[in-house]
Amino acid sequence: MRVIIFGGDGFCGWPSALHLSAAGHDVTIVDNFVRRRADEELGVQSLTPIRSLDERLAAWKESSGRCIGSAVFDLAADYDALVRLLESARPDAVVHFAEQRSAPYSMKSPAHRRATLNNNLNTTHNLLTAIAQTGLDVHVVHLGTMGVYGYETVPVDLPEGYLHITYPDRNGDPVERDILYPTRPGSVYHLSKSLDQLVFAFYAQNDGIRITDLHQGIVWGTQTDETDGDARLINRFDYDGDYGTVLNRFLVEAAVGHPLTVHGSGGQTRAFINIRDSVRCIRLAVESGDQVTGGVRVMNQLTETHRIGDLARLVADQLGARIDTVVNPRQEADANDLAARNDLLRGLGLDPIGLNSALLADEFALAARYADRVDRDRIPCRSYWNRERRSAAGGRSS
Numbered sequence: 114m115r116v117i118i119f120g121g122d123g124f125c126g127w128p129s130a131l132h133l134s135a136a137g138h139d140v141t142i143v144d145n146f147v148r149r150r151a152d153e154e155l156g157v158q159s160l161t162p163i164r165s166l167d168e169r170l171a172a173w174k175e176s177s178g179r180c181i182g183s184a185v186f187d188l189a190a191d192y193d194a195l196v197r198l199l200e201s202a203r204p205d206a207v208v209h210f211a212e213q214r215s216a217p218y219s220m221k222s223p224a225h226r227r228a229t230l231n232n233n234l235n236t237t238h239n240l241l242t243a244i245a246q247t248g249l250d251v252h253v254v255h256l257g258t259m260g261v262y263g264y265e266t267v268p269v270d271l272p273e274g275y276l277h278i279t280y281p282d283r284n285g286d287p288v289e290r291d292i293l294y295p296t297r298p299g300s301v302y303h304l305s306k307s308l309d310q311l312v313f314a315f316y317a318q319n320d321g322i323r324i325t326d327l328h329q330g331i332v333w334g335t336q337t338d339e340t341d342g343d344a345r346l347i348n349r350f351d352y353d354g355d356y357g358t359v360l361n362r363f364l365v366e367a368a369v370g371h372p373l374t375v376h377g378s379g380g381q382t383r384a385f386i387n388i389r390d391s392v393r394c395i396r397l398a399v400e401s402g403d404q405v406t407g408g409v410r411v412m413n414q415l416t417e418t419h420r421i422g423d424l425a426r427l428v429a430d431q432l433g434a435r436i437d438t439v440v441n442p443r444q445e446a447d448a449n450d451l452a453a454r455n456d457l458l459r460g461l462g463l464d465p466i467g468l469n470s471a472l473l474a475d476e477f478a479l480a481a482r483y484a485d486r487v488d489r490d491r492i493p494c495r496s497y498w499n500r501e502r503r504s505a506a507g508g509r510s511s
Contacts, residue, residue, distance in 0.1 A: 115139045116399060117202060119188050119240070120210030122166050123148050124349050124356075125256060125332065125391060129208060131339035131346065132392040133399065134179050141182035141202060142166070143211070147232075151218070151356075157491040160350035160365060160483050161335070172345035189235035195243045199251070206252040206399045207244075211236045212305065216260070217442065217496035218355045219302035225496075226301045233305035237312050245320040252323045252402030253313075254395065259330045259384045259415060261307045263297025264449050271453035274310075274326065274411020299445055300498070313409045323405040325398045329391065330384030330415035333360035333468070334476055337389050348388070350479065352487065354494030360385070360424055362492065364473070367434040368480035369487050376494070377441030379422025380448025384415035387466040397461040412457040416465035420448075424468075431470060432477060444498040 116133055120126040121142030134140045144166065152158055164172070170181050186194040188211045212233040213219060219229035237255070244251050262271050275291040282288045293314070296307035309326070316322045335350040351357045352365035363373045386394075394414045404410070425436050441447075455463070466472070 114205040114399065115141075115202060117141045117143060117198070117204045117207045118210065119143045119207060119236070120212070121183075121208075122146060123210055124214070124335075124351065125388075125395075126208075126210040127169070128337040128340050128348050128388060129210070129392045129395045130181055131173060132337060133396055134173065134181050135177060135339055136396055138399070141184065141198075141204075142170075143184045143186065143188065143198070145185060145187040147187075147213075155353065155355060155491070157353045157488060158486060160352050160480060160486055161347045162344075162483070162486070163347060163349050164345050168345055172343055176343050176346070188239055189232050192239050192243065195239060196246060199243055199247050199249060203249060204251055206254060206402055207240065208395060208399065209237065209240060209253060209255040212256075213302065215356050216300035216302040217494050219300050219305075220498055221355070221496040229301050230305050233302075234308060234312070237309050241312065241316040241320070241322060244322055245316065250323070252325070252399070252405060254325045254398045254402075255309065255313070255327065256395075257309065257326050257328045258303060258306045259328050259413065259453065260299060260303040261296045261310065261328060262294060262453075264299060264381065264383075264445055264451065265297060266446075266450040271413065271451070273413050273454055273457055274328065274409070299443065310409075317407075317409045323402060325402070325405055325410045325412065327394065327398060327412055327414040329394075330386045330418075331358050331360070332388050332391055333358060333385055334388040334472055335361060336476075336479065337392055350483070352480075353491040355496060357492075359383070359421060360428070361476070363425060363428045363434075364432075364477050365480045365487060366492060367428055367432040368477060368484050369489065371489055371492060372435050372437035373425045373429055374493060375422055375425045375436055375438050376443065377438070378447040379420065379425060379438065381421050381445065382418050382449050382451040383421065384413075384418050384451065384453060385468070386414060386416050387472065390416055390463065390466050394458055394463060397458060397463060401461055410457070413453050413455045414458060415453060415455055417467055418451050418453070419468070427468075428473070431473065439493070442494045442497045
């Protein structure tokens with residue numbers, strides 16, 4: 114299959130591009146390197162030293178014998194370049210990673226809120242408009258988030274995108290239909306992903322575009338079979354308070370002797386998935402595009418759920434770290450229960466990787482290897498959701 118990956122230089126995009134290429138697909142990466150520029154803005158660097166995209170692609174060709182194409186432009190701003198690429202490449206599928214992916218970053222300031230929403234909505238809408246304009250039959254695979262469901266406790270396993278409801282019509286007779294599960298976004302980032310769902314529903318209905326929306330849990334781990342073994346292919350490893358996902362942050366904190374920073378009570382339950390499963394899910398979604406025949410296919414991309422405090426204790430016990438409870442920068446419940454279904458990806462063949470000590474040990478060893486690159490001052494999250502939390506933490510968001 115011919116596959117374009119928008120945002121293919123990023124944390125999820127890069128290993129997904131390699132995984133699809135290794136599976137025999139003809140892959141092209143599009144990126145504008147905005148994620149690399151965010152490192153410069155924040156004064157932080159990936160724990161792992163990542164090469165330029167050109168060096169990465171040359172290393173992949175050398176090690177695998179396969180070529181990945183590339184194009185550099187801004188999906189949110191350069192619509193004409195997008196149309197030209199679609200018309201020339203005529204992809205069977207596109208994978209949409211080209212969105213600002215951090216909830217804390219989206220809440221740092223009014224400017225960051227606006228930038229997140231502007232980028233994320235414009236990338237999505239430009240992509241769908243361009244596909245409609247060209248008339249190509251392209252399957253869109255979008256990386257969404259479990260966060261669109263919200264993090265309140267509900268007495269059901271969260272369904273895959275849709276809720277089946279029954280209500281009386283004007284004559285009192287029952288009517289049944291499926292509706293999008295009501296969203297409860299907890300940040301501007303999550304808000305943008307919630308709005309994406311409405312854009313997808315419109316373009317699927319109005320223009321017949323085939324769309325798969327993957328509601329992904331928090332990714333833990335950083336390396337895959339394809340990024341291991343050659344330092345030039347290594348994936349980024351974020352640990353800072355804006356982009357470092359919680360379990361990866363714990364591993365870096367343990368590696369440098371920093372207390373594991375648990376926000377609030379630690380009773381928050383979150384969905385998780387290992388990076389190796391994440392790239393497999395992307396491939397499964399791409400390769401099953403012929404099954405998307407009407408409407409938007411929504412799949413929950415997670416393998417398990419854990420309470421944050423439990424994860425911290427697991428890491429602390431295994432690695433000999435200590436735990437510090439800090440002010441929760443988010444506006445959320447102190448604790449919640451969460452369970453969700455993932456039947457569709459399992460039905461496509463996903464055999465989930467559970468949280469296990471061997472993979473944790475591998476990632477900890479990687480963190481320890483590059484511990485000299487850690488800036489301890491960048492570990493705490495300083496993006497606060499409201500004035501009260503900024504005041505309680507004794508500081509202001511930038």
